[in-house]
Amino acid sequence: MHSVLEKVTQDVIKRSRETRAVYLARIDSAVSDGPSRGSLGCGNLAHGFAACSASEKIDLAATKKANVAIISSYNDMLSAHEPYKDAPALIKAAISEAGGIAQFASGVPAMCDGVTQGQPGMELSLFSRDVIAMATAIGLSHNMFDAALYLGVCDKIVPGLLIGALTFGHLPAVFVPAGPMTSGITNKEKARARQKFAEGKISRQELLESESKSYHGPGTCTFYGTANSNQMMVEIMGLHLPGSSFVNPYTPIRDELTKAAARQVLKFTAQGNDFRPIGHLINEKAILNAVIGLLATGGSTNHTMHLVAIARAAGIILNWDDFDQLSRAVPLLAKIYPNGPADVNHFQAAGGMGVLIGELLANGLLHEDIITIADKPGLSNYTQEPKVIDGKLTWEPSPKASLDPEVISSVASPFAEGGGLHVMHGNLGRGISKISAVAKEHQIVEAPALVFDDQDDLMAAFKRGELEKDFIAVIRFQGPKSNGMPELHKLTPPLGSLQDKGFKVALVTDGRMSGASGKVPSAIHMCPECADGGPLAKVRNGDIIHLNTQTGEINVLIDKAEFNARKPAINSAKDHHHGMGRELFAGFRLNATSAENGASNLFFND
Incomplete structure:
Protein backbone atom coordinates (compact mmCIF):
# COMPACT_ATOMS: atom_id res chain seq x y z
CA MET A 1 0.00 0.00 0.00
CA HIS A 2 1.38 3.42 -0.98
CA SER A 3 2.26 5.36 2.17
CA VAL A 4 0.22 8.43 1.17
CA LEU A 5 -2.87 6.33 0.48
CA GLU A 6 -2.40 4.57 3.81
CA LYS A 7 -2.11 7.89 5.65
CA VAL A 8 -5.13 9.50 3.97
CA THR A 9 -7.18 6.35 4.57
CA GLN A 10 -6.41 6.39 8.28
CA ASP A 11 -7.15 10.12 8.44
CA VAL A 12 -10.57 9.64 6.83
CA ILE A 13 -11.43 6.64 9.02
CA LYS A 14 -10.46 8.51 12.18
CA ARG A 15 -12.28 11.68 11.12
CA SER A 16 -15.42 9.71 10.24
CA ARG A 17 -15.47 7.29 13.18
CA GLU A 18 -18.46 8.82 14.96
CA THR A 19 -20.59 9.73 11.93
CA ARG A 20 -19.89 6.39 10.24
CA ALA A 21 -20.89 4.45 13.36
CA VAL A 22 -24.17 6.37 13.60
CA TYR A 23 -24.87 5.70 9.92
CA LEU A 24 -24.16 1.96 10.14
CA ALA A 25 -26.30 1.59 13.25
CA ARG A 26 -29.15 3.38 11.48
CA ILE A 27 -29.09 1.22 8.35
CA ASP A 28 -28.53 -2.02 10.25
CA SER A 29 -31.63 -1.34 12.31
CA ALA A 30 -33.65 -1.13 9.09
CA VAL A 31 -32.81 -4.68 7.97
CA SER A 32 -35.82 -6.99 8.23
CA ASP A 33 -35.82 -10.75 8.87
CA GLY A 34 -37.99 -11.46 5.85
CA PRO A 35 -38.97 -9.48 2.75
CA SER A 36 -39.53 -5.84 3.62
CA ARG A 37 -43.13 -5.84 2.49
CA GLY A 38 -43.89 -8.34 5.26
CA SER A 39 -44.24 -5.40 7.66
CA LEU A 40 -46.99 -3.80 5.57
CA GLY A 41 -50.64 -4.03 6.45
CA CYS A 42 -53.04 -5.73 4.06
CA GLY A 43 -54.31 -2.44 2.67
CA ASN A 44 -50.75 -1.19 2.18
CA LEU A 45 -49.70 -4.34 0.38
CA ALA A 46 -52.82 -4.42 -1.79
CA HIS A 47 -52.02 -0.92 -3.00
CA GLY A 48 -48.44 -2.01 -3.64
CA PHE A 49 -49.33 -4.80 -6.06
CA ALA A 50 -52.71 -3.63 -7.41
CA ALA A 51 -51.37 -3.19 -10.96
CA CYS A 52 -49.38 -6.44 -11.01
CA SER A 53 -50.27 -9.63 -12.87
CA ALA A 54 -52.13 -12.37 -11.04
CA SER A 55 -48.99 -14.48 -10.61
CA GLU A 56 -47.01 -11.49 -9.33
CA LYS A 57 -49.76 -10.76 -6.80
CA ILE A 58 -49.51 -14.31 -5.51
CA ASP A 59 -45.74 -14.03 -5.17
CA LEU A 60 -45.86 -10.64 -3.49
CA ALA A 61 -48.64 -11.69 -1.11
CA ALA A 62 -46.68 -14.81 -0.11
CA THR A 63 -43.76 -12.64 1.10
CA LYS A 64 -41.20 -15.30 0.20
CA LYS A 65 -39.55 -13.97 -2.93
CA ALA A 66 -37.29 -10.93 -2.90
CA ASN A 67 -38.70 -7.86 -4.66
CA VAL A 68 -36.25 -5.63 -6.55
CA ALA A 69 -36.89 -1.93 -7.16
CA ILE A 70 -35.98 -0.43 -10.51
CA ILE A 71 -35.03 3.25 -10.27
CA SER A 72 -34.41 4.74 -13.71
CA SER A 73 -33.41 8.05 -15.27
CA TYR A 74 -34.90 7.05 -18.64
CA ASN A 75 -36.15 9.67 -21.04
CA ASP A 76 -36.02 9.60 -24.82
CA MET A 77 -34.87 13.18 -25.42
CA LEU A 78 -31.40 12.74 -23.99
CA SER A 79 -29.01 10.38 -25.76
CA ALA A 80 -27.41 8.97 -22.60
CA HIS A 81 -30.72 7.90 -21.08
CA GLU A 82 -32.56 6.71 -24.18
CA PRO A 83 -30.89 3.25 -24.10
CA TYR A 84 -32.70 2.51 -20.83
CA LYS A 85 -35.96 2.28 -22.78
CA ASP A 86 -35.99 -1.51 -22.95
CA ALA A 87 -34.12 -2.20 -19.70
CA PRO A 88 -37.13 -2.68 -17.36
CA ALA A 89 -38.52 -5.52 -19.49
CA LEU A 90 -35.10 -7.21 -19.67
CA ILE A 91 -34.62 -6.81 -15.92
CA LYS A 92 -38.07 -8.10 -14.97
CA ALA A 93 -37.67 -11.19 -17.15
CA ALA A 94 -34.17 -11.93 -15.82
CA ILE A 95 -35.21 -11.53 -12.20
CA SER A 96 -38.32 -13.65 -12.68
CA GLU A 97 -36.23 -16.45 -14.18
CA ALA A 98 -33.83 -16.18 -11.23
CA GLY A 99 -36.64 -16.55 -8.71
CA GLY A 100 -37.42 -12.98 -7.78
CA ILE A 101 -39.81 -10.16 -8.59
CA ALA A 102 -39.09 -6.66 -9.90
CA GLN A 103 -41.21 -3.52 -9.92
CA PHE A 104 -40.45 -0.19 -11.55
CA ALA A 105 -40.37 1.88 -8.37
CA SER A 106 -39.54 5.36 -9.60
CA GLY A 107 -38.28 7.50 -12.41
CA VAL A 108 -35.90 10.31 -11.52
CA PRO A 109 -35.34 13.53 -13.47
CA ALA A 110 -32.40 13.66 -15.82
CA MET A 111 -31.22 16.90 -17.31
CA CYS A 112 -28.36 17.39 -19.74
CA ASP A 113 -25.72 20.01 -19.12
CA GLY A 114 -24.93 19.87 -22.81
CA VAL A 115 -28.43 21.11 -23.66
CA THR A 116 -28.56 23.72 -20.88
CA GLN A 117 -24.94 24.91 -21.13
CA GLY A 118 -24.92 28.73 -21.03
CA GLN A 119 -28.72 28.80 -20.69
CA PRO A 120 -30.92 29.70 -17.68
CA GLY A 121 -31.77 26.02 -17.18
CA MET A 122 -28.13 25.32 -16.24
CA GLU A 123 -28.82 27.08 -12.95
CA LEU A 124 -30.99 24.10 -11.95
CA SER A 125 -28.33 21.57 -12.85
CA LEU A 126 -26.32 21.20 -9.66
CA PHE A 127 -29.40 21.20 -7.45
CA SER A 128 -30.97 18.50 -9.64
CA ARG A 129 -28.57 16.09 -7.92
CA ASP A 130 -30.34 16.59 -4.60
CA VAL A 131 -33.75 16.39 -6.29
CA ILE A 132 -32.72 13.03 -7.81
CA ALA A 133 -31.61 11.78 -4.39
CA MET A 134 -34.97 12.79 -2.94
CA ALA A 135 -36.89 11.25 -5.86
CA THR A 136 -34.97 8.02 -5.29
CA ALA A 137 -35.98 8.07 -1.64
CA ILE A 138 -39.62 8.62 -2.55
CA GLY A 139 -39.58 5.60 -4.86
CA LEU A 140 -38.07 3.39 -2.16
CA SER A 141 -40.18 4.79 0.69
CA HIS A 142 -43.04 2.37 -0.03
CA ASN A 143 -40.96 -0.28 1.77
CA MET A 144 -41.87 -2.93 -0.78
CA PHE A 145 -38.29 -3.76 -1.73
CA ASP A 146 -35.40 -5.99 -0.72
CA ALA A 147 -32.84 -4.66 -3.22
CA ALA A 148 -32.60 -2.05 -5.95
CA LEU A 149 -31.19 -1.57 -9.43
CA TYR A 150 -30.18 1.97 -10.35
CA LEU A 151 -30.19 3.01 -14.00
CA GLY A 152 -28.34 6.27 -14.52
CA VAL A 153 -25.41 7.73 -16.39
CA CYS A 154 -24.89 11.46 -16.56
CA ASP A 155 -23.58 14.35 -14.56
CA LYS A 156 -25.85 14.79 -11.54
CA ILE A 157 -27.89 11.62 -12.02
CA VAL A 158 -25.39 9.05 -10.74
CA PRO A 159 -24.32 11.12 -7.70
CA GLY A 160 -28.00 11.73 -6.90
CA LEU A 161 -28.85 8.05 -7.26
CA LEU A 162 -25.88 7.12 -5.06
CA ILE A 163 -26.91 9.55 -2.33
CA GLY A 164 -30.46 8.19 -2.47
CA ALA A 165 -29.24 4.58 -2.46
CA LEU A 166 -26.99 5.22 0.54
CA THR A 167 -29.91 6.73 2.41
CA PHE A 168 -31.48 3.27 1.99
CA GLY A 169 -28.14 1.71 2.79
CA HIS A 170 -29.70 -1.46 4.21
CA LEU A 171 -30.70 -2.52 0.68
CA PRO A 172 -28.31 -4.26 -1.73
CA ALA A 173 -27.75 -2.22 -4.87
CA VAL A 174 -26.33 -2.72 -8.34
CA PHE A 175 -25.83 0.15 -10.78
CA VAL A 176 -26.60 -0.50 -14.44
CA PRO A 177 -24.72 1.60 -17.02
CA ALA A 178 -26.03 2.38 -20.51
CA GLY A 179 -22.70 2.91 -22.25
CA PRO A 180 -21.23 5.56 -24.56
CA MET A 181 -22.37 6.32 -28.09
CA THR A 182 -20.06 5.22 -30.86
CA SER A 183 -17.34 7.68 -31.88
CA GLY A 184 -18.23 10.54 -34.20
CA ILE A 185 -15.84 13.23 -35.38
CA THR A 186 -12.73 13.66 -33.28
CA ASN A 187 -12.85 15.81 -30.18
CA LYS A 188 -10.08 17.93 -31.66
CA GLU A 189 -12.26 18.71 -34.70
CA LYS A 190 -15.20 19.55 -32.44
CA ALA A 191 -13.11 21.90 -30.26
CA ARG A 192 -11.63 23.57 -33.35
CA ALA A 193 -15.10 24.26 -34.76
CA ARG A 194 -16.26 25.81 -31.47
CA GLN A 195 -13.25 28.08 -31.33
CA LYS A 196 -13.67 29.14 -34.96
CA PHE A 197 -17.32 30.00 -34.28
CA ALA A 198 -16.29 32.08 -31.24
CA GLU A 199 -13.83 33.93 -33.51
CA GLY A 200 -16.54 34.49 -36.13
CA LYS A 201 -14.77 32.33 -38.72
CA ILE A 202 -17.60 29.83 -39.34
CA SER A 203 -21.38 30.16 -39.39
CA ARG A 204 -23.87 28.84 -36.88
CA GLN A 205 -25.00 26.27 -39.45
CA GLU A 206 -21.43 24.99 -39.83
CA LEU A 207 -21.10 24.79 -36.05
CA LEU A 208 -24.36 22.85 -35.78
CA GLU A 209 -23.18 20.40 -38.44
CA SER A 210 -19.98 19.82 -36.46
CA GLU A 211 -21.83 19.33 -33.16
CA SER A 212 -24.30 16.93 -34.80
CA LYS A 213 -21.47 14.78 -36.11
CA SER A 214 -20.05 14.61 -32.60
CA TYR A 215 -23.31 13.97 -30.71
CA HIS A 216 -24.97 11.66 -33.16
CA GLY A 217 -26.65 8.65 -31.52
CA PRO A 218 -27.80 6.93 -28.34
CA GLY A 219 -25.38 6.72 -25.41
CA THR A 220 -23.27 9.10 -23.39
CA CYS A 221 -21.10 11.74 -24.99
CA THR A 222 -17.73 10.19 -25.73
CA PHE A 223 -15.50 12.83 -24.15
CA TYR A 224 -14.28 12.29 -20.59
CA GLY A 225 -16.51 14.71 -18.73
CA THR A 226 -18.60 14.18 -15.63
CA ALA A 227 -20.84 11.51 -17.17
CA ASN A 228 -18.03 9.15 -18.05
CA SER A 229 -16.15 10.05 -14.87
CA ASN A 230 -19.30 8.79 -13.12
CA GLN A 231 -19.05 5.44 -14.86
CA MET A 232 -15.37 5.06 -13.97
CA MET A 233 -16.11 6.01 -10.37
CA VAL A 234 -18.99 3.57 -9.90
CA GLU A 235 -17.00 0.68 -11.37
CA ILE A 236 -13.85 1.36 -9.33
CA MET A 237 -16.02 1.37 -6.19
CA GLY A 238 -17.39 -2.04 -7.20
CA LEU A 239 -21.02 -1.14 -7.97
CA HIS A 240 -20.94 -2.05 -11.68
CA LEU A 241 -20.27 -5.51 -13.02
CA PRO A 242 -16.58 -5.74 -13.97
CA GLY A 243 -15.75 -4.11 -17.29
CA SER A 244 -19.32 -3.01 -17.99
CA SER A 245 -19.01 0.78 -17.85
CA PHE A 246 -17.99 1.59 -21.41
CA VAL A 247 -19.79 -1.03 -23.51
CA ASN A 248 -21.82 0.63 -26.28
CA PRO A 249 -25.64 0.51 -26.09
CA TYR A 250 -27.82 -1.62 -28.34
CA THR A 251 -25.24 -4.39 -28.62
CA PRO A 252 -25.81 -8.01 -27.57
CA ILE A 253 -23.22 -7.77 -24.79
CA ARG A 254 -24.86 -4.62 -23.39
CA ASP A 255 -28.20 -6.45 -23.04
CA GLU A 256 -26.51 -9.47 -21.48
CA LEU A 257 -24.77 -7.25 -18.94
CA THR A 258 -28.08 -5.63 -18.00
CA LYS A 259 -29.66 -9.03 -17.43
CA ALA A 260 -26.62 -10.21 -15.47
CA ALA A 261 -26.81 -7.12 -13.23
CA ALA A 262 -30.44 -7.97 -12.50
CA ARG A 263 -29.61 -11.54 -11.54
CA GLN A 264 -26.65 -10.38 -9.48
CA VAL A 265 -28.57 -8.13 -7.11
CA LEU A 266 -30.86 -11.03 -6.16
CA LYS A 267 -27.87 -12.90 -4.71
CA PHE A 268 -27.25 -10.22 -2.11
CA THR A 269 -30.62 -9.75 -0.38
CA ALA A 270 -31.07 -10.38 3.33
CA GLN A 271 -33.05 -13.52 2.45
CA GLY A 272 -29.94 -15.19 1.01
CA ASN A 273 -26.59 -16.29 2.36
CA ASP A 274 -24.49 -13.44 0.96
CA PHE A 275 -26.07 -10.23 2.25
CA ARG A 276 -24.32 -7.19 0.78
CA PRO A 277 -26.14 -3.93 1.61
CA ILE A 278 -24.74 -0.91 -0.23
CA GLY A 279 -24.16 0.98 3.02
CA HIS A 280 -21.48 -1.55 3.96
CA LEU A 281 -20.00 -1.78 0.45
CA ILE A 282 -19.44 1.97 0.22
CA ASN A 283 -16.98 2.49 3.05
CA GLU A 284 -13.97 4.79 3.45
CA LYS A 285 -11.78 2.60 1.22
CA ALA A 286 -14.33 2.47 -1.60
CA ILE A 287 -14.74 6.26 -1.51
CA LEU A 288 -10.97 6.76 -1.67
CA ASN A 289 -10.75 4.33 -4.59
CA ALA A 290 -13.15 6.66 -6.42
CA VAL A 291 -10.93 9.65 -5.64
CA ILE A 292 -7.86 7.78 -6.91
CA GLY A 293 -9.64 6.77 -10.11
CA LEU A 294 -10.63 10.38 -10.66
CA LEU A 295 -7.05 11.58 -10.23
CA ALA A 296 -5.46 8.79 -12.28
CA THR A 297 -7.76 9.47 -15.24
CA GLY A 298 -7.87 13.29 -15.07
CA GLY A 299 -11.60 13.19 -14.42
CA SER A 300 -14.20 15.86 -13.83
CA THR A 301 -13.74 18.64 -11.26
CA ASN A 302 -17.44 18.29 -10.43
CA HIS A 303 -16.58 15.21 -8.39
CA THR A 304 -14.67 17.30 -5.89
CA MET A 305 -18.20 18.25 -4.79
CA HIS A 306 -20.15 15.09 -5.66
CA LEU A 307 -17.81 12.68 -3.89
CA VAL A 308 -17.85 14.84 -0.76
CA ALA A 309 -21.68 14.70 -0.76
CA ILE A 310 -21.79 10.97 -1.57
CA ALA A 311 -19.36 10.21 1.23
CA ARG A 312 -21.40 12.27 3.67
CA ALA A 313 -24.49 10.23 2.76
CA ALA A 314 -22.58 7.17 4.04
CA GLY A 315 -21.40 8.87 7.21
CA ILE A 316 -17.91 9.47 5.79
CA ILE A 317 -16.21 12.86 6.05
CA LEU A 318 -14.11 13.47 2.92
CA ASN A 319 -12.49 16.84 2.27
CA TRP A 320 -10.48 18.66 -0.36
CA ASP A 321 -7.21 18.14 1.47
CA ASP A 322 -7.68 14.39 0.92
CA PHE A 323 -7.94 15.02 -2.82
CA ASP A 324 -4.86 17.25 -2.72
CA GLN A 325 -2.66 14.82 -0.79
CA LEU A 326 -3.59 11.93 -3.06
CA SER A 327 -3.10 14.06 -6.16
CA ARG A 328 0.57 14.48 -5.23
CA ALA A 329 0.99 10.68 -5.11
CA VAL A 330 -1.31 9.32 -7.83
CA PRO A 331 0.10 9.66 -11.37
CA LEU A 332 -1.97 10.55 -14.42
CA LEU A 333 -2.44 7.32 -16.38
CA ALA A 334 -5.10 8.20 -18.96
CA LYS A 335 -5.27 10.67 -21.81
CA ILE A 336 -8.90 11.06 -22.77
CA TYR A 337 -10.36 14.30 -24.11
CA PRO A 338 -9.99 17.01 -22.83
CA ASN A 339 -6.70 15.61 -21.49
CA GLY A 340 -5.82 14.20 -24.91
CA PRO A 341 -7.32 13.44 -28.33
CA ALA A 342 -8.80 10.00 -27.51
CA ASP A 343 -12.40 9.38 -26.43
CA VAL A 344 -13.82 6.76 -24.06
CA ASN A 345 -14.23 4.23 -26.87
CA HIS A 346 -10.49 4.46 -27.47
CA PHE A 347 -9.95 4.06 -23.72
CA GLN A 348 -12.10 0.93 -23.74
CA ALA A 349 -10.23 -0.46 -26.76
CA ALA A 350 -6.89 0.16 -25.04
CA GLY A 351 -7.92 -2.11 -22.18
CA GLY A 352 -10.31 0.12 -20.29
CA MET A 353 -11.06 -0.20 -16.62
CA GLY A 354 -9.46 -3.64 -16.31
CA VAL A 355 -6.04 -2.36 -17.34
CA LEU A 356 -6.36 0.81 -15.28
CA ILE A 357 -7.43 -1.00 -12.11
CA GLY A 358 -4.77 -3.69 -12.58
CA GLU A 359 -2.02 -1.09 -12.93
CA LEU A 360 -3.14 0.84 -9.85
CA LEU A 361 -3.52 -2.32 -7.76
CA ALA A 362 -0.09 -3.59 -8.78
CA ASN A 363 1.46 -0.38 -7.49
CA GLY A 364 -0.38 -0.17 -4.17
CA LEU A 365 -2.56 2.72 -5.29
CA LEU A 366 -6.00 1.18 -4.70
CA HIS A 367 -7.66 -0.67 -1.85
CA GLU A 368 -8.15 -4.23 -3.05
CA ASP A 369 -9.92 -5.35 0.14
CA ILE A 370 -13.35 -3.89 -0.56
CA ILE A 371 -16.65 -5.71 -0.99
CA THR A 372 -18.02 -5.35 -4.51
CA ILE A 373 -20.99 -6.69 -6.45
CA ALA A 374 -18.78 -9.21 -8.26
CA ASP A 375 -19.22 -12.85 -7.25
CA LYS A 376 -16.12 -12.80 -5.07
CA PRO A 377 -15.09 -9.96 -2.74
CA GLY A 378 -12.11 -7.85 -3.69
CA LEU A 379 -11.33 -5.33 -6.39
CA SER A 380 -9.02 -7.75 -8.21
CA ASN A 381 -12.19 -9.19 -9.79
CA TYR A 382 -12.29 -5.96 -11.80
CA THR A 383 -9.18 -6.84 -13.78
CA GLN A 384 -11.50 -8.83 -16.04
CA GLU A 385 -13.56 -7.91 -19.07
CA PRO A 386 -16.90 -9.33 -20.24
CA LYS A 387 -17.28 -11.33 -23.44
CA VAL A 388 -20.20 -13.10 -25.10
CA ILE A 389 -18.99 -16.48 -26.31
CA ASP A 390 -21.43 -18.89 -27.97
CA GLY A 391 -24.28 -16.72 -26.74
CA LYS A 392 -23.15 -16.87 -23.11
CA LEU A 393 -21.81 -13.99 -21.02
CA THR A 394 -18.46 -14.75 -19.44
CA TRP A 395 -15.45 -12.87 -18.07
CA GLU A 396 -11.85 -13.22 -19.19
CA PRO A 397 -8.67 -11.59 -17.82
CA SER A 398 -8.09 -8.08 -19.11
CA PRO A 399 -4.82 -7.37 -20.93
CA LYS A 400 -1.88 -7.18 -18.54
CA ALA A 401 -0.78 -3.87 -20.04
CA SER A 402 -2.28 -1.11 -22.14
CA LEU A 403 -2.92 -1.93 -25.79
CA ASP A 404 -2.38 1.76 -26.61
CA PRO A 405 0.16 3.54 -24.37
CA GLU A 406 -0.90 6.87 -25.88
CA VAL A 407 -4.29 6.44 -24.17
CA ILE A 408 -3.53 4.40 -21.03
CA SER A 409 -0.03 4.58 -19.62
CA SER A 410 1.68 2.96 -16.64
CA VAL A 411 2.87 4.04 -13.20
CA ALA A 412 6.43 3.52 -14.43
CA SER A 413 5.85 5.87 -17.37
CA PRO A 414 2.89 8.14 -16.55
CA PHE A 415 1.61 11.11 -18.52
CA ALA A 416 2.24 13.21 -15.38
CA GLU A 417 3.76 12.42 -12.01
CA GLY A 418 0.73 13.72 -10.11
CA GLY A 419 -3.02 13.55 -10.60
CA GLY A 420 -4.82 16.24 -12.53
Missing part, protein backbone atom coordinates in the same frame (compact mmCIF):
# COMPACT_ATOMS: atom_id res chain seq x y z
CA LEU A 421 -6.51 18.09 -9.62
CA HIS A 422 -4.96 20.52 -7.15
CA VAL A 423 -6.47 22.43 -4.25
CA MET A 424 -5.89 26.17 -4.65
CA HIS A 425 -5.30 28.34 -1.59
CA GLY A 426 -4.32 31.90 -0.79
CA ASN A 427 -5.83 35.24 0.12
CA LEU A 428 -8.66 34.67 -2.39
CA GLY A 429 -9.83 31.57 -0.52
CA ARG A 430 -9.76 27.88 -1.40
CA GLY A 431 -10.70 26.30 -4.69
CA ILE A 432 -9.94 23.58 -7.22
CA SER A 433 -7.80 23.55 -10.34
CA LYS A 434 -7.69 20.89 -13.02
CA ILE A 435 -4.29 20.96 -14.68
CA SER A 436 -4.22 17.63 -16.51
CA ALA A 437 -5.32 19.30 -19.76
CA VAL A 438 -3.40 22.57 -19.31
CA ALA A 439 -0.06 22.85 -21.13
CA LYS A 440 2.84 23.40 -18.74
CA GLU A 441 3.64 26.83 -20.18
CA HIS A 442 0.13 28.01 -19.23
CA GLN A 443 0.01 26.68 -15.68
CA ILE A 444 1.35 29.88 -14.07
CA VAL A 445 -0.26 33.22 -14.88
CA GLU A 446 0.18 36.66 -13.30
CA ALA A 447 -1.98 39.35 -14.84
CA PRO A 448 -4.49 42.14 -14.09
CA ALA A 449 -8.00 41.13 -13.08
CA LEU A 450 -11.03 41.80 -15.26
CA VAL A 451 -14.11 41.45 -13.08
CA PHE A 452 -17.52 40.25 -14.29
CA ASP A 453 -20.67 39.27 -12.40
CA ASP A 454 -22.18 37.43 -15.37
CA GLN A 455 -20.57 35.16 -17.95
CA ASP A 456 -22.57 36.88 -20.70
CA ASP A 457 -20.76 40.15 -19.91
CA LEU A 458 -17.42 38.47 -20.60
CA MET A 459 -18.77 37.05 -23.86
CA ALA A 460 -19.95 40.52 -24.89
CA ALA A 461 -16.56 42.05 -24.08
CA PHE A 462 -14.87 39.36 -26.18
CA LYS A 463 -17.13 40.07 -29.16
CA ARG A 464 -16.36 43.79 -28.85
CA GLY A 465 -12.64 42.98 -29.08
CA GLU A 466 -11.89 44.33 -25.61
CA LEU A 467 -10.04 41.24 -24.36
CA GLU A 468 -7.03 41.23 -26.67
CA LYS A 469 -4.54 41.43 -23.78
CA ASP A 470 -3.19 39.57 -20.76
CA PHE A 471 -5.80 39.23 -17.99
CA ILE A 472 -7.32 36.96 -15.40
CA ALA A 473 -11.09 36.82 -15.69
CA VAL A 474 -12.80 36.97 -12.31
CA ILE A 475 -16.37 35.69 -12.62
CA ARG A 476 -18.10 36.44 -9.33
CA PHE A 477 -21.42 35.44 -7.76
CA GLN A 478 -21.53 32.06 -9.48
CA GLY A 479 -21.67 29.91 -6.32
CA PRO A 480 -24.56 27.74 -5.10
CA LYS A 481 -26.19 30.51 -3.05
CA SER A 482 -25.94 33.11 -5.82
CA ASN A 483 -27.42 31.31 -8.80
CA GLY A 484 -27.13 27.55 -8.31
CA MET A 485 -23.52 27.34 -9.50
CA PRO A 486 -23.95 26.82 -13.26
CA GLU A 487 -21.09 25.53 -15.35
CA LEU A 488 -19.23 28.25 -17.27
CA HIS A 489 -18.13 25.98 -20.10
CA LYS A 490 -19.15 28.37 -22.86
CA LEU A 491 -16.24 30.61 -21.77
CA THR A 492 -13.72 27.98 -22.87
CA PRO A 493 -13.76 28.76 -26.65
CA PRO A 494 -13.19 32.54 -26.34
CA LEU A 495 -10.59 32.21 -23.58
CA GLY A 496 -8.91 29.38 -25.50
CA SER A 497 -8.83 31.56 -28.61
CA LEU A 498 -7.12 34.39 -26.72
CA GLN A 499 -4.63 31.94 -25.23
CA ASP A 500 -3.83 30.61 -28.71
CA LYS A 501 -3.08 34.18 -29.81
CA GLY A 502 -0.33 34.34 -27.20
CA PHE A 503 -2.11 36.24 -24.44
CA LYS A 504 -1.76 35.11 -20.84
CA VAL A 505 -5.29 34.36 -19.67
CA ALA A 506 -6.87 32.47 -16.80
CA LEU A 507 -10.19 32.17 -14.98
CA VAL A 508 -10.96 32.54 -11.28
CA THR A 509 -14.52 31.94 -10.09
CA ASP A 510 -16.70 30.66 -7.30
CA GLY A 511 -18.63 28.82 -10.03
CA ARG A 512 -18.02 25.58 -11.90
CA MET A 513 -16.48 24.61 -15.19
CA SER A 514 -17.59 21.66 -17.26
CA GLY A 515 -16.01 18.26 -16.75
CA ALA A 516 -14.85 18.66 -20.36
CA SER A 517 -12.99 21.92 -19.72
CA GLY A 518 -9.31 22.25 -19.04
CA LYS A 519 -7.30 24.02 -21.74
CA VAL A 520 -7.30 27.35 -19.92
CA PRO A 521 -5.78 27.55 -16.40
CA SER A 522 -8.37 28.21 -13.74
CA ALA A 523 -9.20 28.28 -10.06
CA ILE A 524 -12.84 27.28 -9.63
CA HIS A 525 -15.26 26.46 -6.79
CA MET A 526 -13.63 29.29 -4.79
CA CYS A 527 -14.76 29.29 -1.15
CA PRO A 528 -16.17 31.17 0.65
CA GLU A 529 -18.37 32.11 -2.29
CA CYS A 530 -19.06 35.75 -3.06
CA ALA A 531 -22.64 35.57 -1.78
CA ASP A 532 -21.16 34.74 1.64
CA GLY A 533 -18.78 37.68 1.48
CA GLY A 534 -15.86 35.66 0.12
CA PRO A 535 -12.65 37.52 -0.73
CA LEU A 536 -13.25 37.18 -4.48
CA ALA A 537 -16.01 39.81 -4.02
CA LYS A 538 -13.29 42.33 -3.03
CA VAL A 539 -11.29 42.05 -6.24
CA ARG A 540 -11.36 45.09 -8.54
CA ASN A 541 -10.45 45.63 -12.17
CA GLY A 542 -6.69 46.00 -12.52
CA ASP A 543 -5.72 44.15 -9.35
CA ILE A 544 -2.78 41.87 -10.10
CA ILE A 545 -3.57 38.21 -9.43
CA HIS A 546 -0.92 35.49 -9.20
CA LEU A 547 -2.21 32.03 -10.17
CA ASN A 548 0.13 29.08 -9.87
CA THR A 549 -1.72 25.83 -10.53
CA GLN A 550 1.45 23.80 -9.98
CA THR A 551 1.87 24.88 -6.35
CA GLY A 552 -1.79 25.64 -5.72
CA GLU A 553 -1.28 29.35 -4.97
CA ILE A 554 -3.97 31.91 -5.76
CA ASN A 555 -3.35 35.43 -4.43
CA VAL A 556 -4.27 38.99 -5.25
CA LEU A 557 -1.10 41.07 -4.92
CA ILE A 558 -2.54 43.85 -2.77
CA ASP A 559 -1.42 45.14 0.59
CA LYS A 560 -3.09 42.95 3.21
CA ALA A 561 -4.49 45.83 5.26
CA GLU A 562 -5.84 47.57 2.16
CA PHE A 563 -7.47 44.40 0.85
CA ASN A 564 -9.02 43.52 4.19
CA ALA A 565 -10.46 47.03 4.48
CA ARG A 566 -12.36 46.73 1.21
CA LYS A 567 -16.07 46.03 1.41
CA PRO A 568 -17.29 43.04 -0.64
CA ALA A 569 -19.05 44.08 -3.84
CA ILE A 570 -22.79 43.65 -4.30
CA ASN A 571 -23.91 41.39 -7.13
CA SER A 572 -24.61 43.56 -10.17
CA ALA A 573 -25.78 40.74 -12.43
CA LYS A 574 -29.23 40.46 -13.93
CA ASP A 575 -31.93 38.47 -12.15
CA HIS A 576 -30.93 34.81 -11.86
CA HIS A 577 -33.73 33.79 -9.51
CA HIS A 578 -36.77 33.80 -11.79
CA GLY A 579 -37.76 32.14 -15.03
CA MET A 580 -37.12 28.63 -16.34
CA GLY A 581 -38.17 27.21 -12.96
CA ARG A 582 -35.47 28.99 -10.98
CA GLU A 583 -37.99 30.51 -8.57
CA LEU A 584 -38.78 26.99 -7.31
CA PHE A 585 -35.22 26.58 -6.07
CA ALA A 586 -35.04 29.58 -3.74
CA GLY A 587 -34.82 27.29 -0.70
CA PHE A 588 -32.02 25.30 -2.32
CA ARG A 589 -29.98 28.45 -2.90
CA LEU A 590 -30.63 29.72 0.62
CA ASN A 591 -29.57 26.51 2.38
CA ALA A 592 -26.78 25.24 0.13
CA THR A 593 -23.50 24.31 1.77
CA SER A 594 -20.22 25.47 0.25
CA ALA A 595 -18.63 23.71 -2.71
CA GLU A 596 -16.01 22.30 -0.34
CA ASN A 597 -18.80 20.72 1.69
CA GLY A 598 -20.55 19.23 -1.34
CA ALA A 599 -22.81 22.15 -2.36
CA SER A 600 -25.74 20.22 -0.93
CA ASN A 601 -29.03 20.91 0.80
CA LEU A 602 -29.28 17.42 2.22
CA PHE A 603 -26.90 17.47 5.16
CA PHE A 604 -26.69 21.07 6.34
CA ASN A 605 -29.12 20.45 9.20
CA ASP A 606 -27.85 17.01 10.20
